[in-house]
Amino acid sequence: xLTKSAAKAFFLGGTALCSIAFVLLSMDTLAQFxxxxxxxxxxxxxxxxxxxxxxxxxxxxxxxxxxxxxxxPELTQVxxxxxxxxxxxxxxxxxxxFPGRRKMVKYDFYxxxxxxxxxxxxxxDDTLAFFHWVARIDTNGxxxxxxxxxxxxLATAPIAANSILNxxxxxxxSVCIGCHSIEGQGGTVGPALDGVADRFDAEYLRKWVADPLxxxxxxxxxxxxxxxxxxxxxxxxxxxxxxx
Amino acid sequence: MRFQSQKIAWYFFAACMGLFVLQLIYGFILGFDRMxxxxxxxxxxxxxxxxxxxxxxxxxxLAGFMGAAYYIIPEEADREIWSPKLAWIQxxxxxxxxxxxxxxxxxxxxEGRKFLEIPRPLDYLVVVNVLAFLFNxxxxxxxxxxxxxxxxxxxxxxxxAALLYLPGMWTFDNLVHDSYFRWWVVHLWVEGVWELIxxxxxxxxxxxxxxxxxxxxxxxLYIIVGFTFLSGILGTGHHYYFTGGPSYWLMIGGVxxxxxxxxxxxxxxYAIAMARRGGRKHPNRIALSWTIGCAVMSFVGAGALGFAxxxxxxxxxxxxxxxxxxxxxxxxxxxxxxxILALISYALPEMTGRKNYKGWMPEWAFWxxxxxxxxxxxxxxxxxVAQVYLERKAGMDFLDVQEGLEVHAFAxxxxxxxxxxxxxxxxxNFISYGLPSDEAMIANASEADATAxxxxxxxxxxxxxxxxx
Ligand code: HEM
Ligand code: HEM
Ligand SMILES: [Fe+2]
Numbered sequence: 001x002l003t004k005s006a007a008k009a010f011f012l013g014g015t016a017l018c019s020i021a022f023v024l025l026s027m028d029t030l031a032q033f034x035x036x037x038x039x040x041x042x043x044x045x046x047x048x049x050x051x052x053x054x055x056x057x058x059x060x061x062x063x064x065x066x067x068x069x070x071x072x073p074e075l076t077q078v079x080x081x082x083x084x085x086x087x088x089x090x091x092x093x094x095x096x097x098f099p100g101r102r103k104m105v106k107y108d109f110y111x112x113x114x115x116x117x118x119x120x121x122x123x124x125d126d127t128l129a130f131f132h133w134v135a136r137i138d139t140n141g142x143x144x145x146x147x148x149x150x151x152x153x154l155a156t157a158p159i160a161a162n163s164i165l166n167x168x169x170x171x172x173x174s175v176c177i178g179c180h181s182i183e184g185q186g187g188t189v190g191p192a193l194d195g196v197a198d199r200f201d202a203e204y205l206r207k208w209v210a211d212p213l214x215x216x217x218x219x220x221x222x223x224x225x226x227x228x229x230x231x232x233x234x235x236x237x238x239x240x241x242x243x244x
Numbered sequence: 245m246r247f248q249s250q251k252i253a254w255y256f257f258a259a260c261m262g263l264f265v266l267q268l269i270y271g272f273i274l275g276f277d278r279m280x281x282x283x284x285x286x287x288x289x290x291x292x293x294x295x296x297x298x299x300x301x302x303x304x305x306l307a308g309f310m311g312a313a314y315y316i317i318p319e320e321a322d323r324e325i326w327s328p329k330l331a332w333i334q335x336x337x338x339x340x341x342x343x344x345x346x347x348x349x350x351x352x353x354x355e356g357r358k359f360l361e362i363p364r365p366l367d368y369l370v371v372v373n374v375l376a377f378l379f380n381x382x383x384x385x386x387x388x389x390x391x392x393x394x395x396x397x398x399x400x401x402x403x404x405a406a407l408l409y410l411p412g413m414w415t416f417d418n419l420v421h422d423s424y425f426r427w428w429v430v431h432l433w434v435e436g437v438w439e440l441i442x443x444x445x446x447x448x449x450x451x452x453x454x455x456x457x458x459x460x461x462x463x464x465l466y467i468i469v470g471f472t473f474l475s476g477i478l479g480t481g482h483h484y485y486f487t488g489g490p491s492y493w494l495m496i497g498g499v500x501x502x503x504x505x506x507x508x509x510x511x512x513x514y515a516i517a518m519a520r521r522g523g524r525k526h527p528n529r530i531a532l533s534w535t536i537g538c539a540v541m542s543f544v545g546a547g548a549l550g551f552a553x554x555x556x557x558x559x560x561x562x563x564x565x566x567x568x569x570x571x572x573x574x575x576x577x578x579x580x581x582x583x584i585l586a587l588i589s590y591a592l593p594e595m596t597g598r599k600n601y602k603g604w605m606p607e608w609a610f611w612x613x614x615x616x617x618x619x620x621x622x623x624x625x626x627x628x629v630a631q632v633y634l635e636r637k638a639g640m641d642f643l644d645v646q647e648g649l650e651v652h653a654f655a656x657x658x659x660x661x662x663x664x665x666x667x668x669x670x671x672x673n674f675i676s677y678g679l680p681s682d683e684a685m686i687a688n689a690s691e692a693d694a695t696a697x698x699x700x701x702x703x704x705x706x707x708x709x710x711x712x713x
Contacts, residue, residue, distance in 0.1 A: 002463065002467075003463070004393075004459060004462060004463040004466065007463045007464075007466035007467050007470070008393075008466050010466065010467065010470045011466045011467070011469055011470035011473070014470050014471075014473055014474040015470070015473040015474075015477070018473055018474055018477040018478055019473075019477055021477075021478060022477045022478055022480065025478075025481075025492075025496070026424075028490070029424070029484070029489050029490055029493075030421075030424070032489075032490050033418065033420050033421060033424075033488060036420070036488055036489075036490070037418055037419075037420045037488050039418055042417065042418060047417045050417065050418075050419055053356065053419075054355060054356040054357065054415075054422075055352075055354075055355075055356055056352060056356060057291045057295060057352075057354050057355075057356035057361065058291075058356065059291075059356055059357065059358055060290065060291025060292070060294050060295055060356070060358070060361075061289075061290050061291045061294075063564035064419070065419070065420075065423060065486060065487045065488065066486055066487070066563035066564030067358065067423060067426075067487065067564060068358055068564065069290070069291065069294055069358070070564065070565055070566050070568070070569060070631075071277070071278070071290050071291075071294075072290075072642075073642040073643070074564060074642070098643065101643055101647070102280070102282070102643060102646065102647070103282050103285045103289070103290075105289050105291075134419065137419075137420060137488050138488065139486045139487065139488060140485060140486055140489075140491050140494065141486070141560065142485070142486030142560060142563060143563075143636070144560050144561065144636070146636065146637055146638055146639030147637060148633070148637040148638045148639075
């Protein structure tokens with residue numbers, strides 16, 4: 001039968017061997033990290049975004065690279081799902097985009113009223129720069145594309161070929177659609193925009209989209225700060241949304 | 245209890261009880277949030293409740309390990325604790341650091357890496373505290389009359405746990421580095437060095453409760469902790485699949501972590517075999533139930549449920565879902581919570597001289613908490629598997645899926661209530677024992693104990709090296 005000193009030798013020997021192997025592999029991994037994580041693209045802004053992420057324990061609700069908590073969406077690829085404009089509006093006041101649903105903290109440092117427009121914009125830009133950098137880390141295929149989904153059941157379904165949305169400006173497709181639906185596609189936070197040009201005249205629509213709060217002070221549609229050519233394009237498109 | 249200074253352990257155990265109950269209160273806040281009842285969101289958002297819940301767990305387990313060391317080491321070394329005064333200082337400072345950290349979380353003061361949320365200045369205090377603790381234990385062993393394998397494994401486990409705390413204090417600009425070294429703490433603790441502590445405490449309990457010869461028990465202790473490190477060190481790779489590491493971790497992490505359950509299986513078989521083999525019936529049956537329960541539940545929670553999501557083909561889909569929470573709960577409960585509760589169950593009658601292990605209350609505490617935990621694990625499992633299929637595999641929206649699972653969060657709360665009922669009974673039983681007393685020490689000395697025949701280690705190396713006080 002095995003003696004106690006043989007058992008002890010097994011413990012010490014096995015531990016020593018595995019520890020050495022682990023240290024060697026770790027050295028190799030650390031050497032590969034800069035390339036696999038595009039460390040050269042890690043700008044100051046990215047690093048500040050990372051600090052915002054750590055300092056506020058966003059990981060206490062979200063996962064990033066699949067690590068963290070399971071209470072809020074996985075964010076590794078969030079910039080593929082959501083446009084920068086959408087994310088900017090979201091971070092300013094998360095509740096607005098998902099009224100009455102599971103809550104995210106409304107952070108002062110993203111809010112122009114609290115810290116000033118410049119500071120808030122910088123914090124949002126840093127956070128987004130961080131997310132853009134994270135999305136390009138080589139994660140060996142995580143998160144995987146859903147493999148049991150019929151294409152049209154995907155949360156980010158492509159726009160149907162004959163949809164009027166194909167003619168819409170990018171901004172409408174990435175931001176307005178987050179809250180409004182057009183031809184059945186999009187969010188349900190605000191009313192569907194089909195036939196909106198029948199319901200309102202161009203004058204009113206311009207005022208509304210440019211500054212909803214000036215039209216209706218208690219509205220939950222955010223003031224998106226649109227102006228100039230971008231606003232014109234959006235309004236031109238809204239003008240085509242007629243049902244009769 | 246054979247030495248007066250062992251009494252200090254009681255105060256550590258009492259702190260465990262208080263912090264554990266507080267942990268459960270925060271568990272309920274998390275559960276209600278998940279049900280959609282976010283009434284406390286403005287004051288205690290989910291991330292605050294979660295960090296508090298998990299940190300209280302870690303703090304009370306550490307307090308439990310320290311109490312265990314202060315109880316076990318004098319008995320193994322056959323002398324009083326080297327400096328009871330240092331132990332007291334260390335006790336109060338540990339609690340102070342824990343409480344300050346947790347209050348800080350409520351004001352958004354933390355480091356925001358899961359399980360390592362404690363802010364930097366407090367990290368240093370933890371290090372000083374643990375150094376004081378280790379020094380005290382080391383001096384007790386060093387000056388003791390004998391140096392047993394159980395004591396050495398326990399000390400080695402505590403020492404390496406302290407060393408592995410250090411990589412967690414290293415922060416980086418690069419997220420991928422942050423994550424890499426976070427696992428040196430989290431994984432190498434629970435699937436490495438904490439298992440040494442677990443093995444040593446189980447050995448101590450089995451020696452005391454079954455009367456099986458120390459030589460036999462300690463030989464198997466080496467084999468089991470040998471398996472732990474053989475699989476667990478390279479098994480760290482199961483956290484490096486998708487967090488920026490090279491793809492060889494899929495292979496290495498997969499193979500080695502798949503072997504990790506063997507150590508837990510070993511632990512379970514060993515406890516059951518020793519209990520069968522022991523000729524002697526120790527009157528404290530409930531302590532034996534907790535001891536064997538610990539070995540068995542850790543195999544289920546860590547071994548079986550860990551294996552369930554450790555292969556890279558599976559983990560690709562389950563990584564960072566409620567499947568992980570399912571495994572985390574039962575693994576921590578089985579391996580470490582039950583371990584501390586087992587030692588407390590054994591030590592209380594020894595320290596107080598009362599025999600309150602008889603009757604319905606300790607029995608019900610055992611069964612309600614364990615059945616409650618099995619049901620909680622079931623609720624997490626349903627939520628986890630549904631999340632994996634609906635969100636990860638079928639591509640449904642995250643929030644839509646989560647809202648569909650709110651009813652299961654209600655089931656989680658019901659199961660948690662049963663669990664909490666068991667724990668409340670355990671705490672009531674703890675209180676009924678009263679304070680430790682010196683009379684108990686004298687009474688115990690005359691009572692026949694399984695240790696009567698325990699002459700200590702005759703291991704050539706350990707024995708020969710033992711210096712005399
Ligand atoms: C007592 C021992 C154990 C405890 C207390 C424990 C606890 C935990 C906890 C709390 C996590 C989440 C960690 C985080 O995300 O920060 C985790 C993750 C994990 N555990 Fe364990 N565990 C134990 C043993 C095991 C074993 C033996 C295996 C494998 C056979 C295993 C496999 C895993 C895997 C694969 C993950 C990652 C899950 C993911 O990708 O999200 N665990 N464990
Ligand atoms: C009243 C009973 C309890 C309830 C309702 C509860 C609920 C929860 C919830 C909802 C989470 C967060 C999961 C997420 O990120 O969404 C969590 C995390 C956690 N709880 Fe509990 N809990 C309870 C008791 C316990 C006990 C007794 C333990 C120790 C064994 C424990 C250990 C943990 C751990 C380790 C985590 C982190 C898991 C991970 O990150 O994977 N909890 N708990
Ligand atoms: Fe692990």
